[in-house]
Amino acid sequence: MPKYDYFCEANDRLVEVSHPMHERLATWGEVCERAGLAAGDTPLDTPVRKLITGGGIVRSGALKNPEAPPCQSGAPCCGAGACGFN
Numbered sequence: 001m002p003k004y005d006y007f008c009e010a011n012d013r014l015v016e017v018s019h020p021m022h023e024r025l026a027t028w029g030e031v032c033e034r035a036g037l038a039a040g041d042t043p044l045d046t047p048v049r050k051l052i053t054g055g056g057i058v059r060s061g062a063l064k065n066p067e068a069p070p071c072q073s074g075a076p077c078c079g080a081g082a083c084g085f086n
Contacts, residue, residue, distance in 0.1 A: 005051040006031045011042045014051070024050060 001018045008015075008028050017025065017034045025031050029044030 006048040007051055008042060008046060008048045010046045011040065 002021055003016050003018050004025075006015050006017055006025055007013070008031070010028070015031050015035050015037065017031055019025065019034055025034060026047060027044060028042050028046040028048055029039060031037075031048050032039045032044070
């Protein structure tokens, strides 16, 4: 089962959780339940944000077209704004 990182701004905690791809957790209570954690002082209905993680990175050799993607060929990557995040 895939793992995802969820961040709660209210308590500044990052939690890794396993769940099916079709599910999306929206609250601190859902994250705590799935991860087996105590919620602590954070209200269960506090929103959480699913973070983009490196789990989706595929090596170019595993592709039908093994040409290296820009990040592996020396071209700018997301850190240089190439992914649209500024």
